[in-house]
Amino acid sequence: MIPTQPTNKELSLGFLGVGWIGRNRMEAILKNTKARAAAITEPNSENLDAAKKSAKNAILKSSPEALFAEEDLDGIVIATPSAMHAKQSMDALKSGKAVFCQKPLGRTAEEVKQVVEASRNADKLLAVDLSYRYTKAFKAVYDTIQKGEIGEIFAVDLTFHNAYGPDKEWFYDIKKSGGGCVMDLGIHLVDLALWSLDFPEIKAVRSHLFHKGNKLTSFEEHVEDFASVNLTSEKDQVINLECSWHVSAGKDAIIEATFYGTKGGASFKNVNGSFYDFKAEKYHGTQTETLVNPPDEWSGRAGIVWVENLLENNRFDEKSATEFIKTALVIDRIYGK
Structure with missing residues (x-):
């Protein structure tokens, strides 16, 4: 009998931001899932050098736009300052990539709604690191x-x-x-x-x-x-x-x-x-x-779950997307928006 080949493909991921949190999430994903770090974008040379120890074969992309343009990437892990999250998530989704983003997904509920809409239009999985x-x-x-x-x-x-x-x-x-x-x-x-x-x-x-x-x-x-x-x-x-x-x-x-x-x-x-x-x-x-x-050992678990879900079904998830919006609306109200 011919042995059955495993059907799970190896995911190809891009990492945008590999400071302490981004690197922690990357290492957890690489250690615990069928995913590889194919590309990294990081302006800080020390952060990049540290990340390359775990992702030796990852190529360096000079900008987020260059990272999103990589056709063979299945998903992008975003760990940049909060002001960048919404736009970078939307750009990644529009380029056909699934997204795992640090919180907050947006600075306002309106930004979160825009990201969710981008996920819906691209029909790609969106997750937030609510760890x-x-x-x-x-x-x-x-x-x-x-x-x-x-x-x-x-x-x-x-x-x-x-x-x-x-x-x-x-x-x-x-x-x-x-x-x-x-x-x-x-x-x-x-x-x-x-x-x-x-x-x-x-x-x-x-x-x-x-x-x-x-x-x-x-x-x-x-x-x-x-x-x-x-x-x-x-x-x-x-x-x-x-x-x-x-x-x-x-x-x-x-x-x-x-x-x-x-x-x-x-x-x-x-x-x-x-x-x-x-x-x-x-x-x-x-x-x-x-x-x-x-x-x-929980700190990278949300990213691991995202990869597992990505392997199973890289589609827009209405339930989690609705939850992101509901939480953001409450945060807006706390700030009197």
């Missing part, structure tokens, strides 16, 4: 909620304090970033809450945004470094969000998403101030059940 969805800890919380084990969810508390804050200037420029700590950190937790609650309509939003302890009244000079936000869903579920940069947290980070239901509670939280180690717990009265403990 916490893919941690074992949050997946355990999500499954607990979806199975009804803690009853109907009526309240959610979300916290993301980063005691350091970003080290690149563009994060602090509204035109380049689209926003401050809400756009950088809060968007992850808003996505987790909406996803877990099956994306209900949000009927009310109250925001308190601060810069260095003072209420922020204009984004022309500053972006928020502390936010306290209250969302109310169409089902009267209350979602409370606090996030910050540079706050005196007493540790590197506080990252938590806690869900309160009619039969109990469940929580996703970081361990000992870590940005990487997470645990999941389920609560019943005064009792705590641990669902997941670290370690978990």
